[in-house]
Amino acid sequence: MTFTFFFLLLTIVTAAALPNNEIHLLKPHSGSAGHKHSKLNCLSWRLAVETNNLRNWTQVPATCEAYVGHYMLGKQYRQDGDLVAYAAYEYAKGLNLVKDGKDIWIFDVDETTLSNVPYYARDTVSFGAMPYNETSFNAWVEEAKAPAIPSCLKLYKGLVKLGFKIVFLTGTHDTYTEARIKNLKAVGYTTWEKLILK
C-alpha cells in the first residue's frame, strides 16, 4: 500500500486560521526518538522513510507512534515545511517569468496543499500506528475539511502573482472530485488551470 503521509512531510506547516499557528489543536504527544524497549531509533526510521530509502513499510512502528505524533504536531514539522516553501519561492522568483501564461507549477494535494493531520491524529488512526484504512480515509476526504498547509498556501499565492498557472495532481480517486474542489476552495486555493485526479 502506498501512503503519501510521509513522502511529502517536508512540505507541511502552520494553520494561520487557528490560534497559535497550529494545524490541529491537539497537545503534542510526548515521545522521544529512541525507545528504551526497542532497538529501533524513530528518528532514523523517519529519515529513512522521508528519503524513500525504506519503501516497503505499511504503518508506523508502534514504538514510534508517540514520536511521529510529536513531530507532526510540534513546531519542527511546521519549520521544515516553511523552509521548503521558502526555497521553492526563491527558485520560482529567480526564473524571471515573462508572464506569457505558458508556465505551470504542479502541486501534489495530500500533505502538500492540504493537511490530513486532523485525520491522522484521530485515535482510530493514531499517526499511522494502525493499519491504513481506506474506508475511513475516503470518508475524511469526502468531508472536505482538510486545512491548508499555510506555507504552501502562501507559496501558491506567490506563484500566482509571479504568473504561474497552477495544476493540482493527486492520487485521490475522481469519485472525490467535488469534495476536493470544495476543500481546496474553502481553504484559499481559489484558482487553478487543471485538477488531475486518478
Ligand SMILES: *[C@@H]1O[C@H](CO)[C@@H](O)[C@H](O)[C@H]1NC(C)=O
Ligand atoms: C521490508 O524491508 C525490510 C528492511 O528494510 C526487510 O527486512 C523486510 O523483509 C522487507 N519486507 C518485505 C515484505 O519486503
Ligand SMILES: *[C@@H]1O[C@H](CO)[C@@H](O)[C@H](O)[C@H]1NC(C)=O
Ligand atoms: C475502517 O474504517 C471503517 C469506517 O471508519 C470501519 O467501519 C472499519 O471497521 C475499519 N476497518 C478496519 C480493518 O479497521
